[in-house]
Amino acid sequence: MSTFEYPEVGTYKLPKKNVLVISCIDLRLTDNLLNFLHFDNLTNRYDHFALAGTSLCTTIETNRKHFIPKMLSDNGNFEHWRKTLFDHLELARTLHDIRDVYIVEHADCGAYKAFLTEKKLKEDEKKCHKEFAVSLAKEIHEKEYTAFKEGEEDAYYNINVHCFFIDLRGNVSYLESLHKADRPIKKKEIS
Template sequence: MNTTCNCHRRWFLRSLLSASILLPSLSFSRSAFSLPIQPKALVLTCIDYRFFDGEQTFLKEKNLKNQYDWTALAGASLALTGFPHDEDAVAFWDQLALSEQLHHIQKVIIIDHQDCGAYAKKIDTNLSKDPEREKQIHRQYLTKASQEILSRYPQLEIEMYLATLAGEFIEILPN
């Protein structure tokens, strides 16, 4: 295995995670110290920019505005399987541990989405052409992610959603 490549991947993931934590805070005009609200959840989303605004609106409608820690990894639930790299799963587990320890979160919200490039690459390039199959595949990976999280953190609630291209957020119940 090429250790240079692994070092670059680790550096990239650390940079990406740092940016995902810092960028949302840059949009606020007040200091972080003035936010009196304690995060209630860790939200895991895909990195796909097409869904960012909709996810923010969805979380606000769930009364979670400024009350969640956020982690974005390609494929969201798929990342917990180590796709595209084992470091993606490691990064998620590190972020969840810190969120639970530092912010005493009560739940994890996982948001997958339609037409996901990571799912197309791992499962089938034509996956998004069959919406029912696509939803079922996401349900399988979301369920697996939920089970893994609950095996390590049984006190946490898990919510799972599939964001559609039309801007809907469909709650996914485990298999």
């Protein structure tokens, strides 16, 4: 039986709490994604949000020039995709104390082919996915989230975000992390 290639141990800090996983809907890689999450000791420790193109359509406002114009005209407003994702992040955080997000992009993504210009698609595939994944990762990470737990009502923290790319054989490569301390809860400034 073959084994999959995954990022080396120590490449990023493994989550100590629960995780929200953001992936594409692609049916070819469902089992491969689960294998990777099990490898990272996340079995039954993650909420899963799937949308076509993973990060792609949540970042349109900051990356419009890379999208085929006709995909953005008429009914091409994808703001509700982004809003739905962030609503679910907030819900997952409330229910399960999410402190890390995994953004798992993948090779040969149909949504990328449908939405992006020829020029953009000619770029290195992994580099292209990294650009959109990091764009979403920044938006998630740079926000300050209020803690819910008793005694932490007046504290806030940042969510760690780890970006990956999975190929059609199920191998996973690391793209980037936006990570502060393990538990960077800070007291709010008294105004």
